[in-house]
Amino acid sequence: GEDVEQSLFLSVREGDSSVINCTYTDSSSTYLYWYKQEPGAGLQLLTYIFSNMDMKQDQRLTVLLNKKDKHLSLRIADTQTGDSAIYFCAEINEGASKIIFGSGTRLSIRP
């Protein structure tokens, strides 16, 4: 079945770039998403990329997709304390009904 995997933790210094990585198994994935979850809150859609794109940039966020390797990354430039959260990678197949989530990467920022 479909699977999405992420590393559990990432620690970066304030002002540096953060890169969160994700791999997935479904070669028919149509959309890939990045969600942010702060403590006790729901999931906030940060950005998404369509499977026929290699890159998408949105202000401080850059999403890179390597479809051949089924690898997705989220780069956050100039990481701030407000970026501390859990980041979930997710994918959906256009013909499928559900979005499959990874286990999340907890991003912590050190001064």
Add this chain to the structure above:
Amino acid sequence: DTGVSQNPRHKITKRGQNVTFRCDPISEHNRLYWYRQTLGQGPEFLTYFQNEAQLEKSRLLSDRFSAERPKGSFSTLEIQRTEQGDSAMYLCASSLSVTGRTEAFFGQGTRLTVV
């Protein structure tokens, strides 16, 4: 419309009681999803609706769980005879399923604690 709304935000119940949660999706969205999230895990799919039709249910959704979306707008998720293992955050999401647009937006969730 300010997004997906879930009520209540928190629910504490005794084991064996029934609970019902409500989700109000973004008004023009035709798809509605229910997910469950436990501590340290990503959201797990429970079920989804296209308009009023429930099109898929996860095997996680035991016969104690039932979801409805009677008029294709709001949805309810009921858990009967709650067990301690049902303690989790229950998340609702909605999306507009048309070609090229399938972003799903989540509500703040309902945190269920079964004591």
